[in-house]
Amino acid sequence: MNYFWDLFLGGLTRGSIYALIALGYTMVYGILQLINFAHGEIYMIAAFTALIVASILTMQGLTGFSVLILAGVIAILYAAAYGFTVEKIAYKPLRQASRLSPLISAIGMSIFLQNYVMLAQTSDFLPFPNLLPQSEFLDSISAWIGPSDFIIIVTSSVVMIALSLLLKFTKMGRAMRATAQDREMAMLTGVSVNRIISRTFIIGSALAAIGGLLIASHVGRINFYIGFNAGIKAFTAAVLGGIGSIPGAMLGGLVLGLAESFGTGYISSDYESVFAFTILILILILKPDGILGRSSQQKV
Amino acid sequence: MLRLVDVETCYGGIRALKGISLSVAPGEIVALIGSNGAGKSTTLMSISGITPARSGRIFFNDEPIEKTDPDKIVAMGISQVPEGRRIFPKLSVLENLEMGAFLRKDHPEIRKDLDYIYELFPILYQRRHQPGGTLSGGEQQMLAISRALMAKPRLLLLDEPSLGLSPLMTRLIYSILGRINTEQRTTIFLVEQNAFMALKLSHRAYVLENGAVTMEGNASDLLHHEDVKKAYLGI
Ligand SMILES: Nc1ncnc2c1ncn2[C@@H]1O[C@H](COP(=O)(O)OP(=O)(O)OP(=O)(O)O)[C@@H](O)[C@H]1O
Ligand SMILES: [Mg+2]
Numbered sequence: 001m002n003y004f005w006d007l008f009l010g011g012l013t014r015g016s017i018y019a020l021i022a023l024g025y026t027m028v029y030g031i032l033q034l035i036n037f038a039h040g041e042i043y044m045i046a047a048f049t050a051l052i053v054a055s056i057l058t059m060q061g062l063t064g065f066s067v068l069i070l071a072g073v074i075a076i077l078y079a080a081a082y083g084f085t086v087e088k089i090a091y092k093p094l095r096q097a098s099r100l101s102p103l104i105s106a107i108g109m110s111i112f113l114q115n116y117v118m119l120a121q122t123s124d125f126l127p128f129p130n131l132l133p134q135s136e137f138l139d140s141i142s143a144w145i146g147p148s149d150f151i152i153i154v155t156s157s158v159v160m161i162a163l164s165l166l167l168k169f170t171k172m173g174r175a176m177r178a179t180a181q182d183r184e185m186a187m188l189t190g191v192s193v194n195r196i197i198s199r200t201f202i203i204g205s206a207l208a209a210i211g212g213l214l215i216a217s218h219v220g221r222i223n224f225y226i227g228f229n230a231g232i233k234a235f236t237a238a239v240l241g242g243i244g245s246i247p248g249a250m251l252g253g254l255v256l257g258l259a260e261s262f263g264t265g266y267i268s269s270d271y272e273s274v275f276a277f278t279i280l281i282l283i284l285i286l287k288p289d290g291i292l293g294r295s296s297q298q299k300v
Numbered sequence: 301m302l303r304l305v306d307v308e309t310c311y312g313g314i315r316a317l318k319g320i321s322l323s324v325a326p327g328e329i330v331a332l333i334g335s336n337g338a339g340k341s342t343t344l345m346s347i348s349g350i351t352p353a354r355s356g357r358i359f360f361n362d363e364p365i366e367k368t369d370p371d372k373i374v375a376m377g378i379s380q381v382p383e384g385r386r387i388f389p390k391l392s393v394l395e396n397l398e399m400g401a402f403l404r405k406d407h408p409e410i411r412k413d414l415d416y417i418y419e420l421f422p423i424l425y426q427r428r429h430q431p432g433g434t435l436s437g438g439e440q441q442m443l444a445i446s447r448a449l450m451a452k453p454r455l456l457l458l459d460e461p462s463l464g465l466s467p468l469m470t471r472l473i474y475s476i477l478g479r480i481n482t483e484q485r486t487t488i489f490l491v492e493q494n495a496f497m498a499l500k501l502s503h504r505a506y507v508l509e510n511g512a513v514t515m516e517g518n519a520s521d522l523l524h525h526e527d528v529k530k531a532y533l534g535i
Contacts (some may be wrong), residue, residue: 171402174391174395175399175402177391178388178391178395178399180395181390182386182388184350185382186388187371187387188350188372188382189379189399190370190374190375190376190402190403191371191399192369
């Protein structure tokens with residue numbers, strides 16, 4: 001039972017991170033019908049930014065919570081700026097081109113960013129400081145949930161609830177949903193689609209950055225390749241939940257995280273990635289619209 | 301108020317509009333009649349900036365708008381009810397209406413306009429929390445018109461408002477267009493294939509064939525014109 005609980009928590013923790021990143025894929029897909037392959041790199045860049053900022057601040061003698069907040073905020077802003085710029089450089093000029101062109105551009109952008117970070121930093125793993133706070137409360141619950149698992153699950157939940165509220169109740173959220181449903185009609189009501197696209201990239205990148213920070217702190221090391229791995233898993237989660245669907249991305253992330261966790265725990269840890277890709281392939285063959293995808297959700 | 305001069309619009313190599321000129325004066329209701337593929341929808345999409353004209357000029361209150369972005373055109377006061385209604389299917393009826401008011405910030409006025417809409421179409425009030433995609437065709441047409449009105453347009457463009465509606469529903473929609481024109485002083489430019497109702501309501505009309513304007517005149521004259529009767533009224 002204890003082992004089961006550990007695997008369950010581990011799955012939720014992983015799954016929350018996948019969900020945070022998957023949201024970026026699904027939101028961009030919903031609006032542009034584009035798989036933003038460079039999205040995983042944004043997550044990696046956020047982790048590196050946080051590492052650099054945290055190191056500088058630690059050298060300045062700062063400690064604890066202030067380092068976390070400053071490094072976190074700067075990493076999120078930096079990642080959002082990256083997402084915004086990637087869209088402007090790699091996708092916007094191809095808005096009228098065939099669907100293959102932006103896809104190739106996305107893959108190119110992804111390779112470029114990986115190599116850029118590898119050359120600018122290093123190809124080795126770097127240690128990442130544990131920025132997550134300690135507290136008596138976390139110690140008191142540590143018997144049944146690890147402090148960083150707890151923080152990751154709670155933070156991701158709060159962020160995802162906030163995103164859902166933003167989409168549901170704000171004017172911008174409504175315009176984003178309308179644009180995803182009928183872009184041309186949204187333009188006819190006065191929505192500037194370019195602005196909506198930019199904001200989608202900014203929000204998606206910020207979410208990925210939060211995921212990047214949390215997981216880097218949790219795992220304790222990063223390199224230029226973590227974005228590719230996490231990106232492809234999160235993409236699987238988005239497809240699993242139904243690409244284009246926001247609740248689908250959240251659900252897909254959790255399901256994938258749990259599946260990986262139980263799969264590695266009960267079968268073999270050598271096959272971690274095999275589980276994810278088996279799920280991806282099965283979903284693409286059996287139910288390409290995913291769990292909450294369009295066909296099961298939309299009547300017209 | 302609206303003036304098109306030699307507007308030419310193409311899809312790839314296909315010339316859908318071969319240089320059309322027409323005008324709509326403030327307060328008027330003007331109809332554009334034509335059969336399938338004549339270029340009626342293309343005309344409206346060119347005015348709205350979705351399918352920009354390749355050449356020619358479009359003026360709105362003497363300002364050129366042929367190169368203006370669609371959202372700016374809406375901001376200037378032109379709203380369109382496109383062909384097929386294009387309701388946001390997963391947005392509620394109320395959210396669809398709120399989308400119509402996307403560019404407005406005068407909240408008390410928006411509230412009043414919403415009440416006016418609910419008075420015009422009480423059924424939309426009853427259905428306000430239902431997803432737009434679940435409405436019937438006629439209800440969707442009411443919602444599409446209402447959504448456009450929520451922008452408080454000075455010029456309302458309508459693409460085949462009677463398409464797929466029963467004669468009764470068509471009469472209702474047309475009587476409300478007449479009301480909007482007189483009560484709100486909204487200028488209306490409307491596209492129809494089903495010419496009878498459109499010509500009855502309008503002051504003036506143009507006939508579009510194969511991307512070119514072939515006839516124009518007072519709506520009542522066109523209603524009695526032999527060629528129009530034969531081609532568009534099925535008489
Ligand atoms: N997206 C498009 N791509 C290519 N050709 C198009 C496109 N849209 C319209 N056309 C062509 O342009 C011409 C005019 O089309 P348009 O939709 O404006 O006609 P319409 O008068 O609105 O017809 P209907 O009464 O059937 O709605 C047609 O020949 C059509 O095939
Ligand atoms: Mg048409």
